[in-house]
């Protein structure tokens with residue numbers, strides 16, 4: 001299928017017009033800044049309706065197979081649609097664990113039956129997905145996960161505790177990493193990967209309150225929960241390999257995601273805008289030399305990230321440490337976001353002490369909330385420190 | 401408009417080919433042994449390598465075809481300079497390229513054309529600009545009097561001793577002017593060599609007092625102010641290119657050591673206190689390279705655009721800090737070995753101190769970036 005420049009331009013105009021016309025009005029309550037912060041039914045309903053609408057309009061899952069609810073088109077269309085969503089500042093497509101990780105996985109290695117059963121519900125937002133990897137005692141060291149899965153006839157019986165389960169209380173399915181064999185020589189070889197239903201007896205998802213005061217993830221208890229044996233993905237013992245593959249999608253290192261925005265986009269221009277009317281020592285803040293110097297550093301950092309994405313696509317300019325830009329992208333972006341937002345609060349003077357709920361808080365406490373939420377990305381999906389280990393070992397070749 | 405705005409970045413086949421050839425050339429001509437062999441030589445560079453480099457046409461890459469250059473533009477020299485930085489290849493390439501750009505951009509003249517032809521043929525040229533240590537000052541006391549005679553001196557003149565041509569930044573009859581001077585014209589004992597922190601580099605103070613200029617050697621065109629501004633920006637960019645190359649080589653050598661040295665029964669590279677800063681350095685180098693080639697993308701023969709100015713300044717601000725950090729950690733991470741003259745870390749940490757002071761340090765550029773980005 002060949003796509004002309006003209007087709008793409010026309011398409012961009014079409015999506016752009018649609019986003020402009022369909023961008024929801026401010027609902028009058030706080031929306032989550034990312035898919036990891038859906039904490040109320042109100043937010044859930046709103047986001048579900050929005051994602052459904054985007055999918056129905058044909059702007060989600062554009063590159064997924066047609067027979068499973070996708071558009072059957074080249075991925076270039078989805079990336080244009082995503083760009084336009086970003087440009088118009090529309091809400092996120094919140095079913096990210098389905099859209100971005102479980103979905104691509106099922107598309108890549110699932111059976112036709114699994115594709116038929118799961119993919120459409122992911123796109124339409126009817127079926128929310130969550131991820132049951134982390135446990136109270138095993139976070140970064142995921143390979144040591146201890147939640148047990150024991151085969152009994154045509155079922156697996158699950159016992160154990162998962163934690164930090166984003167949308168665990170709303171999800172219909174979970175991608176679950178559990179131990180089918182506790183006696184393997186290598187801890188990784190005892191793990192298996194399941195597409196587990198959440199609506200069976202014995203599963204209890206208890207919301208956990210976050211640093212922001214809001215909700216978004218749960219501690220998820222399994223007590224003799226019985227799931228069908230066909231929930232197993234791949235074979236027993238292949239869980240680690242499959243989990244690593246999902247993490248590749250999650251970190252953007254492998255393509256296949258359905259598209260849509262996972263995070264509210266917060267850029268430095270937004271921050272500079274709010275600094276314009278602030279003062280320090282009785283003079284405009286933006287005339288303060290120390291502030292200016294710090295701001296330029298941040299601008300450079302944001303710009304270097306954008307330029308890095310461009311350079312990553314130019315082979316002769318990446319010969320030294322191939323893939324360093326791709327592999328370090330999460331670390332660079334999330335750490336930058338964290339520092340930028342922290343800086344934004346620091347500039348507010350006494351008003352920096354106010355939080356969401358105070359009517360005098362600047363932009364309703366937006367930056368305070370955004371700063372706290374930035375840790376979801378520096379911790380979730382592999383902490384920055386673990387990312388640094390991976391880069392050091394895989395790109396620089398340093399020993400473990 | 402967004403402060404990020406322009407993020408163009410492209411690299412054509414010519415550039416890719418030049419980059420490959422340059423890396424290969426520099427690797428062969430400038431082994432670490434060769435670099436060390438030149439440290440206390442008078443000229444500081446290998447004249448055979450210089451000859452070959454001129455024969456390859458590199459000095460003419462950014463100069464017009466009608467003068468014998470290849471007319472590709474100064475963007476095409478960025479990869480060469482980065483390769484030189486990586487191999488610590490010394491010599492007056494950057495100095496000569498910049499002097500030629502200044503003369504070219506100041507406007508055509510017979511003497512200027514002679515200088516440019518000479519540069520293409522391999523005669524080094526340099527610019528004599530600074531009088532104080534302050535890159536931000538434009539006061540000028542080294543003046544051309546109404547009769548064309550010079551009075552005063554310039555400091556920090558790069559490659560002064562080997563330059564066949566000197567481009568003096570001065571004033572004549574109340575307006576900015578360049579004086580194009582041949583080395584033979586210098587008064588006796590005019591050059592006093594500096595002792596530089598970077599022993600691969602050469603620079604001197606030159607006393608021009610008493611030198612008599614022919615009228616045609618004085619260039620005082622309308623475009624001169626813009627040419628001087630662009631010269632400073634291109635200087636920042638090429639210094640950034642060299643520093644980025646040096647930082648990459650520095651990281652490589654540190655990483656190599658971390659993979660071989662053992663303490664407490666383990667390779668020291670397995671300690672995160674060493675590992676994670678190496679990742680920070682890698683990321684900083686990646687940022688430097690992105691700025692470099694972004695800036696190169698925005699360059700042409702015409703006066704530099706606002707976006708190009710921003711890009712050159714960002715490249716220098718980033719590269720200076722990157723090399724300072726990479727080399728500082730290189731010394732520390734080699735332990736006492738890193739404190740020795742024999743360890744290559746000394747070459748990089750010395751290069752870093754020198755390089756940050758070429759065409760303004762990071763703070764100098766951030767200050768100007770703030771004005772460009774926040775005030776307009």
Ligand SMILES: Cc1cc2nc3c(=O)[nH]c(=O)nc-3n(C[C@H](O)[C@H](O)[C@H](O)COP(=O)(O)OP(=O)(O)OC[C@H]3O[C@@H](n4cnc5c(N)ncnc54)[C@H](O)[C@@H]3O)c2cc1C
Pocket residue numbers: 036130131132133134136137138139140141163164165166167217375376377379380381382383384385386389672
């Ligand atoms: C908002 C949010 C949403 C999440 N959603 C989900 C989800 O949906 N499903 C799910 O399964 N998990 C989820 N997680 C969990 C996340 O994947 C883990 O938090 C993460 O893997 C880290 O594990 P941990 O919290 O146990 O921290 P730990 O692993 O205990 O780490 C504690 C500290 O030690 C550091 N550390 C650990 N190991 C090393 C090492 N080898 N080298 C250097 N430093 C190290 C870490 O960087 C961190 O600073 C979520 C987390 C957050 C914050």
